[in-house]
Amino acid sequence: MDALKYLDPTVQFLLFSVLKIAVVFGVTMTFVAYAVLVERKVSAWIQDRVGPNRTAPPMVEFIPVLGPFLTRLGVFQPMADGLKFLLKEDFTPSYVRTVYFWLAPAIAVIPAFMTLAVIPFGSTLGNPDNKMVIADLNVGILYTFGIVSLGVYGIVLAGYAANSKYPFLGGIRSSAQMISYEIAMGMSVVSIFMLVGDLNLSKVVEYQAHGGWLVLKQPVAFVIFLVAAFAETNRLPFDLPESESELVGGYHTEYSSMKFALFFLGEYANMIASSAMMVTLFFGGWSLPFLGEPADGLLGGILHIGIFVAKMAAFMVLFIWVRWMFPRFRYDQLMDLGWRRFIPLALANILVTALVVAFTNR
Amino acid sequence: MSTKVVERKPLTAYERTYLPSFLGGLSVTWKHFKKTAPFLGNKPITMEYPEQKWVVPEGYRGAPYLVKDQDGATKCVSCQLCEFVCPPKAIRITPPGQDGKPADRSNAEKMPKEFEINMLRCIFCGLCQEVCPEEAIFLQKDYSLTGTSREEMIYDKEKLLKLGGTHAGIQKWKHKLEEASEQEVFPLTTT
Ligand code: SF4
Ligand code: SF4
Numbered sequence: 416m417d418a419l420k421y422l423d424p425t426v427q428f429l430l431f432s433v434l435k436i437a438v439v440f441g442v443t444m445t446f447v448a449y450a451v452l453v454e455r456k457v458s459a460w461i462q463d464r465v466g467p468n469r470t471a472p473p474m475v476e477f478i479p480v481l482g483p484f485l486t487r488l489g490v491f492q493p494m495a496d497g498l499k500f501l502l503k504e505d506f507t508p509s510y511v512r513t514v515y516f517w518l519a520p521a522i523a524v525i526p527a528f529m530t531l532a533v534i535p536f537g538s539t540l541g542n543p544d545n546k547m548v549i550a551d552l553n554v555g556i557l558y559t560f561g562i563v564s565l566g567v568y569g570i571v572l573a574g575y576a577a578n579s580k581y582p583f584l585g586g587i588r589s590s591a592q593m594i595s596y597e598i599a600m601g602m603s604v605v606s607i608f609m610l611v612g613d614l615n616l617s618k619v620v621e622y623q624a625h626g627g628w629l630v631l632k633q634p635v636a637f638v639i640f641l642v643a644a645f646a647e648t649n650r651l652p653f654d655l656p657e658s659e660s661e662l663v664g665g666y667h668t669e670y671s672s673m674k675f676a677l678f679f680l681g682e683y684a685n686m687i688a689s690s691a692m693m694v695t696l697f698f699g700g701w702s703l704p705f706l707g708e709p710a711d712g713l714l715g716g717i718l719h720i721g722i723f724v725a726k727m728a729a730f731m732v733l734f735i736w737v738r739w740m741f742p743r744f745r746y747d748q749l750m751d752l753g754w755r756r757f758i759p760l761a762l763a764n765i766l767v768t769a770l771v772v773a774f775t776n777r
Numbered sequence: 778m779s780t781k782v783v784e785r786k787p788l789t790a791y792e793r794t795y796l797p798s799f800l801g802g803l804s805v806t807w808k809h810f811k812k813t814a815p816f817l818g819n820k821p822i823t824m825e826y827p828e829q830k831w832v833v834p835e836g837y838r839g840a841p842y843l844v845k846d847q848d849g850a851t852k853c854v855s856c857q858l859c860e861f862v863c864p865p866k867a868i869r870i871t872p873p874g875q876d877g878k879p880a881d882r883s884n885a886e887k888m889p890k891e892f893e894i895n896m897l898r899c900i901f902c903g904l905c906q907e908v909c910p911e912e913a914i915f916l917q918k919d920y921s922l923t924g925t926s927r928e929e930m931i932y933d934k935e936k937l938l939k940l941g942g943t944h945a946g947i948q949k950w951k952h953k954l955e956e957a958s959e960q961e962v963f964p965l966t967t968t
Pocket of ligand 2: 852854855856857858859860870905908909913914
């Protein structure tokens, strides 16, 4: 660590940033893999099943107690899944629009990861300059919305590129759905920034660390954001772009192997990003009511990261759980909910917040 | 006419918030989760299939196997009735021919040289069991046959006999013998 002190600040900053990117990317990928496992397990339990309980690399069965236990838990399943995706035949149908067909999975997955850049996933680590956020942007939330809305292109392009009817329908539905809910989502957070007075996400967390979680002050905004997040990530009950029962697989019907895996990855990375957003905006980010100060030691910093990850995981479970609670929305109901209920509600919320802020003068 | 008009009430304001369906969904999913999740101290409800299997009831029509008699001799006499009756033509019998190996048991003329059942064709209909004059073939309790090739799924005589085991309960020839010797007893008892 001493050698680091002699480097000039720019190099230090660069090194540290690269390290953060690598760690965040690695952790997110692991999270995605295990989110899939958790999804399969929780779904299984909700449906009175057992879930994946057999996959194990060779020799594991000889480890006493722990080996069979981990196998039953399905811990090795994600590895097998990943391997399967890598080894499967990557089939490109003859009738697709090749360039877009190749482009779409990449466009679907990149924005999901880019949003994670502005999320403050911890306070500081080691010394106060080491902020636990990859890019401490002053326009944090604007950046997020800009990037998130790019995600829809991946899906629309996939639907268009596949050149067959089901993916096409999926793509169309997805664009309509995402555009409608993005508005409600964007409006719901306006009221938050009225209270905080800053667009920087680190500042939002700081505000909550001292002034209480925003979910208590802005419950309406939270509900709108939550529902819109489900719609944005194409999760049930808003999984119209995929809806297996009517569109085969929706926009990714024609995809196989790693290209399909990228869509899959994108969806789960999006879930993680939305969970992280919700934690940051409404649930105090890395802070707990009695742990509000930025950590000054290594241990405190790690604790804060742990708190953030735990909150995020709770939201992931919510995402998974809700999947089994609702049937899929009908298309007109979806539009109705988005345009005729959430947008007016969000507007009213902004108005009320504005009035309260104006009269109390903060 | 007996037409019943289903009344479709418009949703109430409360129902239109989706809250009742949310709560209903939550309670249903939680009920099942509570019942199944192992860390809440539950045993799996489902059967762990390949390790545990259903015990099928008596008279179940599983895979047809050849059986041996009480002395461990092949019961089948290669009459080929089952081969003729089998609807999907799953059975193929090679008779011993004129100078083939003699039958295992003394009260039979011959036994098949080869007896094959293609388990991929067999429909477990039980006609072979019904038609067999020697009670040599029975549908037993195996219902899950697996193999890695088509050839493997054609069971030959040796395999069928091994899987079928002895059927000591049905000893047709013993009874026939008893019947025959009884007929030798004079005078015939009349009623
Ligand atoms: S059970 Fe039916 S199908 Fe199977 S071998 Fe016997 S007669 Fe043929
Ligand atoms: S199994 Fe029965 S019916 Fe078939 S050839 Fe043998 S004796 Fe005849």
